[in-house]
Amino acid sequence: MHLCDHILRHVNFVPEQTDELTIYVKKHLITMVRSGTHKKLFIPGPTEVREEVLDAQAQWMIGHRSKEFSELYGGIIEKVKKFLDTDMHTCVYTSSGTGLMEAAIRNGVDKRVLCCVNGAFSERWAEIAEACGKEVDRLEFEWGKAVKPEAIERKLEEKEYEAVTVVQNETSTGVRAKLEELSPVVKKHGALLLVDTVSSLGGDNIDVNLADMVLTSSQKCFALPPGLAICTMSDAMLEKSKNAKDKGYYFDLEHMIEYTETKKQTPETPAISLMFALDAELDYMLKEGKEGRYRRHVEMAEHVRNWAKKNFALFAEPGYESVTVTCVRNTKNINVGELNKALRDMTISDGYGKIKGSTFRIAHMGDLTLKDVQELTARIDEVIS
Numbered sequence: 001m002h003l004c005d006h007i008l009r010h011v012n013f014v015p016e017q018t019d020e021l022t023i024y025v026k027k028h029l030i031t032m033v034r035s036g037t038h039k040k041l042f043i044p045g046p047t048e049v050r051e052e053v054l055d056a057q058a059q060w061m062i063g064h065r066s067k068e069f070s071e072l073y074g075g076i077i078e079k080v081k082k083f084l085d086t087d088m089h090t091c092v093y094t095s096s097g098t099g100l101m102e103a104a105i106r107n108g109v110d111k112r113v114l115c116c117v118n119g120a121f122s123e124r125w126a127e128i129a130e131a132c133g134k135e136v137d138r139l140e141f142e143w144g145k146a147v148k149p150e151a152i153e154r155k156l157e158e159k160e161y162e163a164v165t166v167v168q169n170e171t172s173t174g175v176r177a178k179l180e181e182l183s184p185v186v187k188k189h190g191a192l193l194l195v196d197t198v199s200s201l202g203g204d205n206i207d208v209n210l211a212d213m214v215l216t217s218s219q220k221c222f223a224l225p226p227g228l229a230i231c232t233m234s235d236a237m238l239e240k241s242k243n244a245k246d247k248g249y250y251f252d253l254e255h256m257i258e259y260t261e262t263k264k265q266t267p268e269t270p271a272i273s274l275m276f277a278l279d280a281e282l283d284y285m286l287k288e289g290k291e292g293r294y295r296r297h298v299e300m301a302e303h304v305r306n307w308a309k310k311n312f313a314l315f316a317e318p319g320y321e322s323v324t325v326t327c328v329r330n331t332k333n334i335n336v337g338e339l340n341k342a343l344r345d346m347t348i349s350d351g352y353g354k355i356k357g358s359t360f361r362i363a364h365m366g367d368l369t370l371k372d373v374q375e376l377t378a379r380i381d382e383v384i385s
């Protein structure tokens with residue numbers, strides 16, 4: 001039994017009752033129980049989840065082959081497409097984003113892929129491709145620098161590749177790629193453009209129509225708990241998936257899209273509670289709109305960057321700074337673990353990968369606000385002064 005139900009019984013309420021007073025008291029009790037353990041997350045995922053979304057998960061189960069589920073999932077797909085302003089094939093997997101990184105390779109590449117590497121997550125994609133037995137060429141950029149179209153063009157002129165992988169928002173370095181510059185080059189050479197937007201879709205202003213596959217995870221700019229991965233796909237990607245030799249079973253994208261588009265269901269049992277949460281969050285995201293969310297993210301990013309420039313230094317190449325996560329050069333050698341202890345109910349993130357010791361990261365993604373990040377930087381100032 002839920003802790004709140006115990007408390008309610010103790011004070012002579014019947015938790016199952018649905019009168020307004022009981023619901024009111026129960027809601028406030030839940031908030032009180034939650035707030036006791038709440039640390040506001042300024043880490044690049046999982047990020048803050050709004051209470052309404054937490055509540056949305058706590059609904060009674062429905063069957064995944066029921067009409068109700070088809071309505072729920074069909075509605076989610078329509079809302080995602082509307083938010084992203086796309087007609088691309090769209091689906092939601094019960095997996096983390098890494099699952100879809102592997103799916104992109106298995107369905108989009110038979111033999112050879114070019115992986116643009118400028119940080120830990122883009123390197124992970126190259127490793128995934130190798131683990132899937134593909135021939136992988138890395139196009140390396142110094143960490144902190146952005147993926148550039150001229151370099152891709154040179155590689156595509158040298159050799160034929162079926163696909164090019166790009167991480168649009170390198171979470172390890174806080175560097176953003178300009179898809180509008182990369183997409184024409186990849187298209188000109190007839191390769192598929194596979195894009196990881198795990199830490200940016202829903203925050204940054206991304207045109208998914210520029211790529212053959214765009215994938216993300218639920219726990220970042222969609223501000224949901226972890227466990228879902230969302231992607232859009234072009235007809236060309238789907239065609240490639242139809243004939244892919246080694247696509248496996250769970251991540252057979254052709255099969256997933258067929259189920260999604262004909263039955264409005266997923267081939268396997270999905271995380272239904274998370275689907276309830278996604279549905280609720282999408283209503284909120286649609287109200288704010290893609291542009292509105294982008295503007296809010298830019299405001300938060302500018303505040304954090306200005307603060308970082310005043311007190312430390314930025315890691316990202318100028319002009320390519322992420323709008324969802326700022327990677328800060330730790331020029332004062334602060335101990336991030338100690339800082340987090342002193343921050344008490346707020347948490348920032350250490351550096352990642354080979355720049356772990358020399359950087360730290362502040363995420364400003366999802367449903368966080370300018371006020372939240374202003375409070376955070378003021379608190380850090382207090383602690384480090």
Ligand SMILES: Cc1ncc(COP(=O)(O)O)c(C=O)c1O
Nearest residue numbers: 096097098121169171198199217
């Ligand atoms: C850019 C990027 N790609 C991929 C991943 C992996 O995503 P997941 O943890 O959802 O598998 C992450 C996680 O932080 C990420 O930031």
